Amino acid sequence: MFVEPNIGSLSHNRSGWVEVVCGSMFSGKTEELIRRLNRALLAQQKVEIFKPTIDKRYSKKKVVSHNDNAIHSTPVDFSRDILLRSTECDVVGIDEAQFFDDDIISVVNELANQGKRVIIAGLDMDFMGKPFSPMDKLMATAEYITKVHAICMDCGKIASYSHRRTKSKQTVVLGEKDVYEALCRKCFYDKMDS
Ligand code: ZN
Numbered sequence: 001m002f003v004e005p006n007i008g009s010l011s012h013n014r015s016g017w018v019e020v021v022c023g024s025m026f027s028g029k030t031e032e033l034i035r036r037l038n039r040a041l042l043a044q045q046k047v048e049i050f051k052p053t054i055d056k057r058y059s060k061k062k063v064v065s066h067n068d069n070a071i072h073s074t075p076v077d078f079s080r081d082i083l084l085r086s087t088e089c090d091v092v093g094i095d096e097a098q099f100f101d102d103d104i105i106s107v108v109n110e111l112a113n114q115g116k117r118v119i120i121a122g123l124d125m126d127f128m129g130k131p132f133s134p135m136d137k138l139m140a141t142a143e144y145i146t147k148v149h150a151i152c153m154d155c156g157k158i159a160s161y162s163h164r165r166t167k168s169k170q171t172v173v174l175g176e177k178d179v180y181e182a183l184c185r186k187c188f189y190d191k192m193d194s
Contacts, residue, residue: 002036002146016112020139022124023148025162026182032148033093033121034071040091040117048086049073049093052100054172079104083111090116097122098132099172105137126171127164127180129188150182161188 005017021032040047053075073093076082079100086092092111097104097120111118124139124147126132139145152159159182166179173179183191 002032002144004036005144016114016116016118017144018108018112018118018120018138018142019144019146020135020142021119021121021146021148022135022139024123024125024150024160024182025180026153026177027148027150027159029121029123029148030095032146033095033119036119037071037091037093045091046089047091047093048089049095050076050082050085051095053077054096054099054174079107082107086111086116092116092118094118094120095122097138098124098126098135100134102134102137104134105141108138109141123162125161127162127173129161129192152184152187153181154183154187157184157186159184159187161185163188163191 002019002021019036021029021036023029037047037049049071051073071093073095074085076085080103082092082094082104094100094104094108099122108118108120120135120138120142122135122138123132124135147160150159151157161183163181163183164173164179165181166173
């Protein structure tokens with residue numbers, strides 16, 4: 001369980017930081033993002049949540065996790081939009097960060113340098129098991145990284161791979177259990193080789 005660093009009031013301490021929550025599909029990334037944001041909200045901190053407009057699977061105005069635990073969010077087309085829309089807040093949440101352009105790295109750094117707490121959730125690997133840019137770079141520049149895991153849908157071991165059930169070779173194919181399954185290393189590579 002991630003425990004926030006004991007830094008006192010964000011508004012009186014202008015040093016921000018970056019947290020990354022990464023993992024495969026069905027690993028509870030968004031639930032963990034929502035847990036952290038809800039606790040900040042309860043402490044009366046000003047929170048803004050953003051996600052890329054590409055992810056239109058659910059409600060347009062909400063970060064929605066698979067268990068329907070939702071927080072309102074703002075869809076943005078470009079990562080630069082986050083800077084313009086978060087001037088007043090203490091905590092910035094970013095969901096599905098793997099779908100943002102590479103500008104997100106400097107945007108996140110700028111937010112943290114302004115004294116904000118930035119919490120990023122996203123897929124660390126694509127459907128081929130390769131690092132999902134720009135998440136790899138965000139992880140390299142973050143102070144704190146939490147990797148969450150799913151359960152292998154074939155054998156029940158710890159899973160960190162998102163296997164695509166269809167034959168499409170595009171990096172981005174949106175979908176849920178109809179398109180993806182969480183697999184452990186062995187089951188993933190067994191299927192990739194077959
Ligand atoms: Zn397995």
